[in-house]
Amino acid sequence: MTDAQDTAADTTLRTTGGGPPDDVDSAPIPLLEPREGMPPVVADADALARVVAAFAAGTGPVAVDAERASGYRYGQRAYLVQLRREGAGTALIDPVGCPDLSALGEAIADAEWVLHAATQDLPCLREIGMAPARLFDTELAGRLAGFARVGLGAMVENVLGYALEKGHSAVDWSTRPLPEPWLRYAALDVELLVDLRDALERELAEQGKLDWAREEFDAIASAPPAPPRKDPWRRTSGMHKVRRRRQMAVVRELWTVRDHIAQRRDVSPGKVLGDAAIVEAALSLPPNAHALAALPGFGHRMSRKQLEQWQAAVDRARALPDAELPQPGQPLTGPPPPRAWADKDPVAAARLSAARSAVSELAERLTMPQENLITPDTVRRLCWEPPKDPTPETVAEILSAHGARAWQVEQVTPVLVKALAETTTA
Numbered sequence: 001m002t003d004a005q006d007t008a009a010d011t012t013l014r015t016t017g018g019g020p021p022d023d024v025d026s027a028p029i030p031l032l033e034p035r036e037g038m039p040p041v042v043a044d045a046d047a048l049a050r051v052v053a054a055f056a057a058g059t060g061p062v063a064v065d066a067e068r069a070s071g072y073r074y075g076q077r078a079y080l081v082q083l084r085r086e087g088a089g090t091a092l093i094d095p096v097g098c099p100d101l102s103a104l105g106e107a108i109a110d111a112e113w114v115l116h117a118a119t120q121d122l123p124c125l126r127e128i129g130m131a132p133a134r135l136f137d138t139e140l141a142g143r144l145a146g147f148a149r150v151g152l153g154a155m156v157e158n159v160l161g162y163a164l165e166k167g168h169s170a171v172d173w174s175t176r177p178l179p180e181p182w183l184r185y186a187a188l189d190v191e192l193l194v195d196l197r198d199a200l201e202r203e204l205a206e207q208g209k210l211d212w213a214r215e216e217f218d219a220i221a222s223a224p225p226a227p228p229r230k231d232p233w234r235r236t237s238g239m240h241k242v243r244r245r246r247q248m249a250v251v252r253e254l255w256t257v258r259d260h261i262a263q264r265r266d267v268s269p270g271k272v273l274g275d276a277a278i279v280e281a282a283l284s285l286p287p288n289a290h291a292l293a294a295l296p297g298f299g300h301r302m303s304r305k306q307l308e309q310w311q312a313a314v315d316r317a318r319a320l321p322d323a324e325l326p327q328p329g330q331p332l333t334g335p336p337p338p339r340a341w342a343d344k345d346p347v348a349a350a351r352l353s354a355a356r357s358a359v360s361e362l363a364e365r366l367t368m369p370q371e372n373l374i375t376p377d378t379v380r381r382l383c384w385e386p387p388k389d390p391t392p393e394t395v396a397e398i399l400s401a402h403g404a405r406a407w408q409v410e411q412v413t414p415v416l417v418k419a420l421a422e423t424t425t426a
Helices: 003-009 045-057 102-107 118-127 138-145 152-160 180-189 193-206 210-222 245-265 275-284 289-293 304-319 338-344 346-365 376-384 392-401 406-425
Strands: 059-068 078-086 089-093 112-115 134-137
Touching (some): 045 078, 059 193, 078 180, 118 210, 134 210, 138 152, 193 210, 346 376, 376 406
Parallel strands (some): 059 112
């Protein structure tokens, strides 16, 4: 075994409080280089074919990671993919030079993929032809096991006793060529991922949670891609200040123009025009470009042509007939916000309070976050429209209908039935 594998097999290093074990007083060992040295960046078809063959011949789980250029580029595409497998070593693949990785995805289709925070990387991996049939999410495993800090660096340090290099997670990964320190950081991100997976699997088994984790992993792997957001302009930061429909129309128009420009230029929308500037324009409703230029975010560095472009968007919103103005808020598809329950339905508010307390106590006993035990939205929906007779069967049916996994239903149903019954008879 490697040093890292020896460390992973040492049960004294597996802790569930996010801090170092009491019997280990040495500092974490800095992890500075990949075990087999720095691999070359794969950026052409021939090099990719060699990687595909190597990973197809490898054994065991495959560590997978991806780097995006969030905050720099439009969208969430991958600009580097890192993989590691026993017998194949580590590969760094440039999806710009190799935009179709479906052959690689097929080569490792039968293997378990190990990712950290899988839901963040799966969308960009799917775009380039890679989707796992089975996975192990080390971040989610850490949450279920009760770790207070579940970032990759913290997990590797607390579980394996190694310190990963820090500092390059938020860089512009669309940069070409990628600097060697960035590539080293990326390679080390998958260096110990399988070791971490093995240690966490043992920890979950000892806690009796391994089957729960497997249900969660299967749900992530089988989940369909998220549908496009409805009215994404409503998520503009500072939108809570915008209350009039005409002002909302300005936000919508400016957001839409900004998005088209950002997509055409392949830059982050925030680099085209900040959310704060959009909200300022909506609140002020400037009558002309001169007035717009006086607002924060539309300063002297903006050209006349740009100002006129933004002012034209404001003018279009100002000219809309009332019937075409956006409605305040979005149609509710579920219960109202909890803060409104006391006025709308005091009995439902009491149910929700009791249910939240019961779930909180259970999550504490099980040493895991409440949201991983059962989603808050599921609890709200149950409490807003509870069954007439809150039996274990009727409550379990509602929880399952809202997407709760079998292990979640089994754990929370008894405490929720009790909470509903107590508030019904109170």
